[in-house]
Amino acid sequence: MATLAEVAQHAGVSASTVSYVLSGKRSISATTRQRVERSIRELGYHPNAGARALASSRSNIIALMVPLRTDMYVPVMMEIAIAVATTARTHGYDVLLLTGEEGPDAVRRVAGSGLADGMILMDVELDDERLPLLRESAQPAVLIGLPADTTGLTCVDLDFKATGALCVEHLAGLGHRDVAVIGEAPAVYERHTGFAERTLDGLRSRARETGLRLLHRPCEGGYDATAVTVARILDERPDTTGFVVQNEAAVEPLLALLRQQGRAVPEDVSVIAVCPEQVAVQASVRLTSVSLPAQEMGRHAVEQLVAKLDGRGGDEVVLLPPELTVRASSGPAPVR
Numbered sequence: 001m002a003t004l005a006e007v008a009q010h011a012g013v014s015a016s017t018v019s020y021v022l023s024g025k026r027s028i029s030a031t032t033r034q035r036v037e038r039s040i041r042e043l044g045y046h047p048n049a050g051a052r053a054l055a056s057s058r059s060n061i062i063a064l065m066v067p068l069r070t071d072m073y074v075p076v077m078m079e080i081a082i083a084v085a086t087t088a089r090t091h092g093y094d095v096l097l098l099t100g101e102e103g104p105d106a107v108r109r110v111a112g113s114g115l116a117d118g119m120i121l122m123d124v125e126l127d128d129e130r131l132p133l134l135r136e137s138a139q140p141a142v143l144i145g146l147p148a149d150t151t152g153l154t155c156v157d158l159d160f161k162a163t164g165a166l167c168v169e170h171l172a173g174l175g176h177r178d179v180a181v182i183g184e185a186p187a188v189y190e191r192h193t194g195f196a197e198r199t200l201d202g203l204r205s206r207a208r209e210t211g212l213r214l215l216h217r218p219c220e221g222g223y224d225a226t227a228v229t230v231a232r233i234l235d236e237r238p239d240t241t242g243f244v245v246q247n248e249a250a251v252e253p254l255l256a257l258l259r260q261q262g263r264a265v266p267e268d269v270s271v272i273a274v275c276p277e278q279v280a281v282q283a284s285v286r287l288t289s290v291s292l293p294a295q296e297m298g299r300h301a302v303e304q305l306v307a308k309l310d311g312r313g314g315d316e317v318v319l320l321p322p323e324l325t326v327r328a329s330s331g332p333a334p335v336r
Contacts, residue, residue: 002043011039062093062305063116065130067101067123071185071220073248076276076294077122080144083298084120091306093117104133111137118305120144124155126192140308142301145194150317154308156300159319160195163290164202164244166324167272170288171242172210175333176270179207179242180233181216182226182250189218199246199274213237221249223256230257241333246274255284266331272324280327288330290322 008015013036020026021036028036039045064084066077085095096116098106107130110116117140121130124145134141135152143155171179181203183189184196200216207214215237219229229250233240245251251273255265263269265285273280273289280289300318307313 002045004045007036007039007043007045010043011036059114059117060093061096061116062088062302063096063098063110063119065098065106065119065121065123068099069101069123069187071187072123076248076292079276079294080122080298083295084302087299087302091302093302093306104130106130107133107137111139118142118309120301120305124157124194126194126197140305142305142308144297144301146198146317146319147194150315152315154304154313154315154317156297156304156318157195157320158293158297159321160198161202161205162319163274163322164199164204165206166202166290166322167244167274168203168206168210168212168214170272170324170326170330171244171270172206172212174242174270174331176212176242177333178213178237178239179215179244180237180240181214182229182233182243182245182247182254183216183218184247185220186218196246203244215240219247219250221247221253223253226250226253227257230254239336241268242270242272242330244272244274248273248275248279251275251279251283251287265329268334270330270333272330280325283329285329286327288325288327290324293320296320 004018005015008018011018013032017028017032018036021028021033064081066081068074068077081097088095100106107119110119119139119141121141122144124143124147126148128147131147131153141154143153144157146155146157147153168179183200188196203214215233217229217233219225243254245254254271258265258269265271271285271287273287275289275292276294277291280287280291297320304313304316304318
C-alpha cells in the first residue's frame, strides 16, 4: 500500500503539500492539487483513518442505533440502515451500526468517546429514555421517528397519524362502517413506540369524525396468533367488513384465514396494509397499502445530520406525507 511520502515523491511535491490537499486546511493551487490527486489515484493511496481523524478532529463516522427486537419487522429496519449507509458514503462518512438494546448507555458511550461525529437513532418511543441525554449532549443527532416532545431535536419520519387517517378515509369512502385494526405485537404498544401509537391516533381520530366503528387488537403475528386475533375480532364485531393491518407478519395469515372462512377479498371483506411495497405486491391478494418510505427516511436522516455537522442545519421535524395505493384488496362494503 502506498504511503503519503510515496505520493509526494510521485507528484513532485512535499509531504506537507499532500497533507494539505487531503485535509483542505490550506489553499493549494489548482494545478498542484490536480497533480497530487492524480498521484493518489494512480498509486491507490488511502489515508490512514486514525491519522486523518487526529488531523481533522473528526472520525468521519456516523453511529446508527438500531435496537433489533423480536417484535419488530427487521427487514424494514435493515432497509433504512442500508439507505443510511449508502447515503453516508456519498458524503464521505462510514456507519457504525449499534444493534443492542442499550438505551441511554449507548448514547453516553458514543457521545463521550468521540467514536462518531454524530448519531442517528431509530425505534423511537414517545417518551424515549435516550432523549434527555441526547439533549444534554453537544453531539449532533437525528431521530428516525417522532417522540411526544420534539423540542431541541431533529426528526424525520413518515406521518403515521396521517397514515392512519388515510386508511379510515379510504374505507369510509367505500361505505364500510365496522373496521378492525390488526396491530403490532403488544410489547410495541407497551413501549409506546412512536409509529404504532401515532398510526392508532390517526385511525381513531378520523373514525370518530366519519362515524366509523373501529376496533383495535394487537397481534404477535404468525398464523396461530393471527387466527386467535381474527376470531376474537369477529366474535366481538361480526359485522366487520374492513381490516387495517399494521403488522407484516399477520398479512398473509389474515388472507388465508379469510379464504378458509369463505370470505372473499374484496367482495366480502376489504383489507388495507401499512407495510413495505414488496409485502403488499407479493401477497396472495395484491394489497391496497400505504408503503413505508424506508429509503427516503434513511436518506433524509443522513442529509439532516450532515447539514448539522457542517454547521448548516438547525432543529427540524420532517414528516413525509403518506401515499395510499389502491390495489385488489379493497372495494365497496357488501350490502347486508
